[in-house]
């Protein structure tokens with residue numbers, strides 16, 4: 001039943017409350033870590049460097065000599081991991097760009113089969129792709145020999161599509177950083193990490209005495225840290241999993257399957273009151289800021305102190321928000337688990353997130369904000385759990401899965417959460433119609 005396959009899971013470890021001095025040190029490292037990443041993004045995420053990203057060693061070498069580390073006085077262990085992290089993100093950014101372009105190639109009706117072969121070949125060869133993007137000479141790949149194509153036209157198309165989809169990553173995450181094993185050690189139940197003073201270490205007392213020897217992410221919280229430790233765990237193989245299921249990931253119901261089964265029906269309920277409450281809180285806080293500004297102007301020190309003492313109610317607000325987010329996350333995970341154990345899928349088909357103008361688009365309406373912010377999380381967890389259970393996850397383009405009537409193929413109309421087709425009289429939910437379209441589209445391939 002089991003194989004040697006493993007995958008990475010995250011386990012958590014927490015520190016005791018830390019003195020403000022330590023917290024300030026950690027925040028400083030996180031801020032510099034972020035600066036280094038953004039520097040690397042600025043320098044290496046463009047079309048000139050696509051072919052220089054592997055091995056990362058070359059970039060590390062260049063970055064060693066650029067003076068940024070000395071300027072920040074950032075210890076090598078943090079500096080180099082920040083660089084490596086940034087390069088990894090740049091690579092996955094390119095992976096996304098290539099996926100998007102791949103979709104365009106598939107759906108562009110002005111392309112011949114030969115055109116598609118050429119374009120896909122170039123996308124696979126970074127050296128050729130880089131040359132095309134930078135208008136440099138290159139040797140025609142062997143796979144493109146004998147194709148009946150207009151190379152100049154196709155190269156222009158590639159450049160255009162790349163410009164459309166390539167964005168420069170940017171990090172504004174100042175509350176976490178990663179540390180490699182040579183950056184920390186343990187002593188007396190404390191983790192001791194490298195600091196800016198040579199040969200000195202900063203102590204972080206931990207809540208338990210587990211020790212690790214791998215790269216750890218340090219997440220800075222109010223007055224302590226959470227350590228995210230990647231550990232290997234065995235991938236489960238289920239021989240009784242045989243079905244293929246088609247899922248529409250929605251806002252009201254989390255998953256709607258093409259056979260009508262629904263998982264995560266309470267998602268909206270969980271996220272909507274949350275949204276209302278947050279909006280109300282935000283209005284209240286805004287009012288308080290106005291009073292605060294006015295009191296400052298009037299010199300009403302007592303009122304000012306009063307408001308400051310409450311920290312604008314932010315602490316309580318953040319804690320409450322965090323708690324409700326955790327509750328929603330737990331629900332999402334348990335519903336994904338339930339779906340897997342009931343459906344026993346060997347394969348799951350979903351659509352890729354829709355993108356337009358370089359950003360993922362979700363529902364406009366403001367009161368969908370919270371569900372929207374969980375959309376990425378749901379996908380992330382589904383991908384993770386599919387890997388954990390050896391379920392093949394197929395992502396197809398969502399084109400023609402929304403408007404089309406799944407019964408007659410005509411153009412239907414969306415009314416609220418319903419889908420109505422005048423042609424054949426189909427009257428169902430948008431979610432179910434889309435899930436059926438996903439099934440038909442996938443099977444037609």
Ligand SMILES: [Zn+2]
Pocket residue numbers: 405406407408409410412421422423424425426
């Ligand atoms: Zn119809």
